[in-house]
Amino acid sequence: MSKLPNTPTSIFSIMSQLANKYGAINLSQGFPNFPVDQRLLSITKDLIGKNVHQYTPMNGVPSLLEKIALLTFKNYNRHVNVASEILVTAGATQGIYTAINSFIKSNDEVIILDPSYDNYEPSVLVAGGKPIRISLNDDYSPNFNRIEDAITKKTKLIILNNPHNPTGKTWKESDFEALEVLLEKHDHVLLLSDEVYEYISFSHPHISINTRPKLRNKSIIASSFGKSLHVTGWKVGYLIAPENLMLEIKKIHQFLVFSISSVSQYAISEYLDFVDFNQISKMYLRKKTLFQNLLKNSQFELLPCEGTYFQVVNYKQISSKGDTDFAKELIVNHGVAAIPISVFYKDLTDKQMLRFCFAKTDETLIAAAEKLNEI
The missing domain is CATH 3.40.640.10 (Type I PLP-dependent aspartate aminotransferase-like (Major domain))
Structure with a gap:
């Protein structure tokens, strides 16, 4: 008998699989795609x-x-x-x-x-x-x-x-x-x-x-x-x-x-003898600023990002669909993968918001923003 009978496949796996299937730019899972030091x-x-x-x-x-x-x-x-x-x-x-x-x-x-x-x-x-x-x-x-x-x-x-x-x-x-x-x-x-x-x-x-x-x-x-x-x-x-x-x-x-x-x-x-942890925040601040500037003229509303390498956006001006359906549509029709915020709630609270990961190369962020700005 299952200990987790009501636990579905992780949304991170679902979105990454869809991104791979449709060749979308993957801003869903929270991992960097730039080279290791x-x-x-x-x-x-x-x-x-x-x-x-x-x-x-x-x-x-x-x-x-x-x-x-x-x-x-x-x-x-x-x-x-x-x-x-x-x-x-x-x-x-x-x-x-x-x-x-x-x-x-x-x-x-x-x-x-x-x-x-x-x-x-x-x-x-x-x-x-x-x-x-x-x-x-x-x-x-x-x-x-x-x-x-x-x-x-x-x-x-x-x-x-x-x-x-x-x-x-x-x-x-x-x-x-x-x-x-x-x-x-x-x-x-x-x-x-x-x-x-x-x-x-x-x-x-x-x-x-x-x-x-x-x-x-x-x-x-x-x-x-x-x-x-x-x-x-x-x-x-x-x-x-x-x-x-x-x-x-x-x-x-x-x-x-x-x-x-x-x-x-x-x-x-x-x-650890060589790492300056102060530079980590500075590097991600630059990426956050780049990504936000790239999207400032889009139809997405950008929420404040005080930490992490995630940018949450509201898409109410674009669609009335639920966030999971819209996230899938974003992959299939527009070539960018994100994570719907509702999956992080027990009751699946849906405020029409998505999470993008900006721990990516500048080239990846620019390419993703070009697609998002076309919506």
Whole structure:
């Protein structure tokens, strides 16, 4: 009997398959199509001939753990214990799945803020938990009245995503202050903070749970080297959590994957000596500005993008069709693939909006914009 009887094929797979079938420009899935940094390729090439091909320690390669700890201190002024508070994972997705299944039992409730990334709910369901989907405000900021109204004695976890996929919204200082008040009042609730786009923030510096002393002792933070270093196919991420929570996470992790790609870990560890994470936001800001300027005279309404590499648009001036149907039409008739926003809601709320990924070469963005401007 299926544990996920009502879970359909991922919309990302559907749109990418359609894009391939019709030869459309794929701005749907969130991965870069530009070359990886040559320095990382050179490091990886040199490592291939070395003795780095066996199992690594379960936590991660020691040198990489040290670099993560240093990165966390440099960016967030948080000291993390290398041995007990960091875990390298097979991408942030596996980290999130493992964290949820470490703490959620049958009938536990997990609050998910919609629109939400599509792996949260299935992870809760597999654990036997009950997803409680709460809509964000119209501007995609958190609505703490709704969140508090949803908290019960069964609530075990709240999942937040900042910067936010799919909308590009980022949380502000006042949001975190309200969250601190809320979780102080409901101290039985844990927090899972998905921060995979932490180094792609435009409107203001990213505010990480790592910087919130009142929250971090009850929080699990998920990060992604795949997103930050443009190597999504390497599937390398990491979790940071206090030792008491990390002990439970490691119990599941050791039987799920045990250890992560050795070559990828060693390569990233060396490469981190050269990376300037400040340049990542600057690079994506340039791409965002290019894409927005290319579409400014189109019939699409562009929503604010404060972080991530996603641009949400409204197409009400073009069509009255539902967003999934319009997204398919966009591929078949106009040669560009996007993701409909309704699929990120439990109730499929349809505001006639699409998500485009601008983590692409300038040539790809220009070619896509030419097609979109013709509509």
